[in-house]
Amino acid sequence: MYVVVSPAVSLNGSESPDRNPDQGSGRGVSVVLTPLDAAGLPNGPAETVSPESLATAVQEREAAGRPRWVWDDTAHWYPMLLAAGVRVERAVDLRLSHAILRRSALTSGSALAASAPSAWDGPRALPARQRQETTLFDFDEGPVPSAGELDSLAEFRLQRAAITASGDPSRLGLLLAAESAGALIAAEMQFAGLPWNARRHDELLTRALGPRPAPGARPAEMEALLARIRHELSDPEANPDSPQELVKALRRAGIQTESTRSWELRNIKHPAIEPLLAYKKLSRLLTANGWNWIDTWVTGGRFHATFVPGGVVTGRWAADGGGALQLPHAVRGAVIADDGWKLVVADAAQLEPRILAALSGDRAMAAAGRDQDLYNGIVASGAVDTRAHAKLGMLGAMYGGTSGESGRMLPRLAKAYPHAIRFVEDAARAGERGEIVSTRLGRSSPAPSDAWLDGQDAGGDGSEAARRRAQTEARSWGRFTRNFVVQGTAAEWALCWMAGLRGRLSELAGPAAALTDGPHLAFFLHDEIMVHTPGELADDVARIVRETAAEAGRLIFGDAPVQFPVTVAIVDSYDEAKD
DNA sequence: TACCCGCGCCAC
DNA sequence: AAACGTGGCGCGGGTA
Numbered sequence: 001m002y003v004v005v006s007p008a009v010s011l012n013g014s015e016s017p018d019r020n021p022d023q024g025s026g027r028g029v030s031v032v033l034t035p036l037d038a039a040g041l042p043n044g045p046a047e048t049v050s051p052e053s054l055a056t057a058v059q060e061r062e063a064a065g066r067p068r069w070v071w072d073d074t075a076h077w078y079p080m081l082l083a084a085g086v087r088v089e090r091a092v093d094l095r096l097s098h099a100i101l102r103r104s105a106l107t108s109g110s111a112l113a114a115s116a117p118s119a120w121d122g123p124r125a126l127p128a129r130q131r132q133e134t135t136l137f138d139f140d141e142g143p144v145p146s147a148g149e150l151d152s153l154a155e156f157r158l159q160r161a162a163i164t165a166s167g168d169p170s171r172l173g174l175l176l177a178a179e180s181a182g183a184l185i186a187a188e189m190q191f192a193g194l195p196w197n198a199r200r201h202d203e204l205l206t207r208a209l210g211p212r213p214a215p216g217a218r219p220a221e222m223e224a225l226l227a228r229i230r231h232e233l234s235d236p237e238a239n240p241d242s243p244q245e246l247v248k249a250l251r252r253a254g255i256q257t258e259s260t261r262s263w264e265l266r267n268i269k270h271p272a273i274e275p276l277l278a279y280k281k282l283s284r285l286l287t288a289n290g291w292n293w294i295d296t297w298v299t300g301g302r303f304h305a306t307f308v309p310g311g312v313v314t315g316r317w318a319a320d321g322g323g324a325l326q327l328p329h330a331v332r333g334a335v336i337a338d339d340g341w342k343l344v345v346a347d348a349a350q351l352e353p354r355i356l357a358a359l360s361g362d363r364a365m366a367a368a369g370r371d372q373d374l375y376n377g378i379v380a381s382g383a384v385d386t387r388a389h390a391k392l393g394m395l396g397a398m399y400g401g402t403s404g405e406s407g408r409m410l411p412r413l414a415k416a417y418p419h420a421i422r423f424v425e426d427a428a429r430a431g432e433r434g435e436i437v438s439t440r441l442g443r444s445s446p447a448p449s450d451a452w453l454d455g456q457d458a459g460g461d462g463s464e465a466a467r468r469r470a471q472t473e474a475r476s477w478g479r480f481t482r483n484f485v486v487q488g489t490a491a492e493w494a495l496c497w498m499a500g501l502r503g504r505l506s507e508l509a510g511p512a513a514a515l516t517d518g519p520h521l522a523f524f525l526h527d528e529i530m531v532h533t534p535g536e537l538a539d540d541v542a543r544i545v546r547e548t549a550a551e552a553g554r555l556i557f558g559d560a561p562v563q564f565p566v567t568v569a570i571v572d573s574y575d576e577a578k579d
Numbered sequence: 580t581a582c583c584c585g586c587g588c589c590a591c
Numbered sequence: 592a593a594a595c596g597t598g599g600c601g602c603g604g605g606t607a
Contacts, residue, residue, distance in 0.1 A: 241602075243585090243587070244586090244604080262588080284587085284589075284601095287600090287601055288599095312598060313597080316591085316597065318597090321600095323589075323600060324599090325591075325599070326588090326591085326598080328590075395596090396595065399595040399596045400595055401596090402594085402595075403592095403595080404594070406594085479596065480597090482596080486596090487596070525590075525591065526590085528591080
């Protein structure tokens with residue numbers, strides 16, 4: 001059973017749907033709930049409810065039969081339901097699904113793929129704090145649509161038709177279910193927030209930087225380092241906050257450097273370098289995750305990150321605000337479970353090479369990862385001599401690295417794991433030819449831009465410079481498609497993992513407790529998840545985390561002989577979880 | 580004042 | 592040792 005949730009639109013246009021109404025203000029249009037069968041045909045009476053009574057109506061239907069809620073944008077509808085204490089089990093996010101189906105090679109012949117760009121290709125609903133800062137619609141392509149174009153019933157039927165007619169409905173069906181579940185999870189995680197102890201964070205900052213300085217002033221530790229830098233450079237004006245000025249100051253002191261990047265400075269022998277590197281480290285901590293960050297992002301002991309499902313072309317999530325996907329290890333000690341609660345932190349071990357082994361059907365690589373660290377398994381097979389080399393080589397193979405240690409490992413890996421290496425090489429060659437590549441479940445890469453295609457044309461019969469530029473661009477796009485298939489399929493695995501985990505957590509404690517009263521997902525980072533749970537359930541959660549990881553592998557790869565082990569830590573503080 | 584871009588660095 | 596994928600973000604320094 002599906003129920004479409006859509007704004008009521010009157011024919012005279014006096015009520016127009018607003019994708020970003022002021023939540024909770026009472027303004028906004030009525031909402032229609034339309035029951036549908038799997039083919040998209042009505043199978044019950046539609047009901048019109050006021051915005052104020054939407055949550056109650058959803059709650060009632062959820063309790064009665066757990067329908068699959070169909071709406072244009074989870075980021076628009078679900079936060080207000082969550083704020084009212086309503087959790088839904090299943091949903092279809094039409095906007096996220098549309099983005100996948102429009103581009104997928106599996107649905108290239110569908111009416112949906114052929115349709116003109118519309119509001120369905122537009123951006124997600126924005127969180128409240130950004131609404132005044134951005135225009136409502138900001139399109140990369142196509143005209144600005146009228147809001148009335150967002151006809152969720154029609155779009156749902158278009159999507160069902162595209163999926164049914166695709167060569168492999170089960171793959172796309174799984175992908176869209178996982179993507180939509182991810183949208184629910186993202187909203188729930190933002191609602192619950194990551195437990196964040198501002199006092200502990202302040203202690204960490206004070207230990208590293210000194211006490212919080214007055215606004216605009218440097219912390220004491222940075223001031224002390226600055227004095228040392230200036231002394232060692234014999235330059236009382238040296239300014240490490242400006243790369244341009246710093247390069248000049250370094251050159252005046254006889255230090256030849258092209259940039260002020262830490263890795264370049266690290267190779268220079270000069271007494272100013274050590275305090276300079278320390279200064280840069282502290283400066284980064286201060287500006288990115290210092291006291292201002294706490295003031296901006298921590299409220300009520302929680303960091304309410306905005307996760308953006310589908311925000312990355314490969315299908316990875318992006319984040320918006322607070323740098324949620326780049327929380328530095330230096331402040332993870334401030335992530336502390338509530339009293340009597342635990343953090344269950346789980347990390348998929350060597351996820352991407354395992355994904356590659358499964359994608360390519362490379363039995364030797366699958367064997368290398370069986371019941372052990374995959375990189376150690378590669379060493380044990382005799383292909384390379386150390387774990388570091390195995391890791392470097394595999395990352396290079398998946399990223400398209402050619403130089404250094406990584407490039408030197410490639411021939412050995414290609415010999416030991418020919419199927420795996422050929423798989424990524426094929427993806428790279430396809431990209432270089434301008435072709436599209438797809439993940440296991442059917443998310444396809446974007447076509448190269450017109451500028452890229454023009455460049456390739458120009459390289460064919462143009463000057464030597466044009467030819468070289470074309471080759472450089474071709475190889476660059478090849479590195480993108482090479483990585484796309486692995487990173488994108490790893491993202492699918494992670495979505496399936498999370499979706500399965502979410503379901504099992506709600507079974508464990510009951511759906512009523514699943515928002516914040518019981519074990520719930522609190523954080524996600526590409527191949528790592530965190531559950532905030534009452535302490536007495538932590539062992540159960542840890543077991544479920546492992547089981548759902550294995551299930552995700554079976555869902556996507558069937559009985560492929562590749563394991564997907566996870567390292568699980570039950571801790572009070574995020575920094576106790578080993579990386 | 581508002582915007583834009585390059586730099587550098589954080590995460591995976 | 593630094594070149595090889597996906598991102599976000601704050602800053603300095605420039606422009607409109």
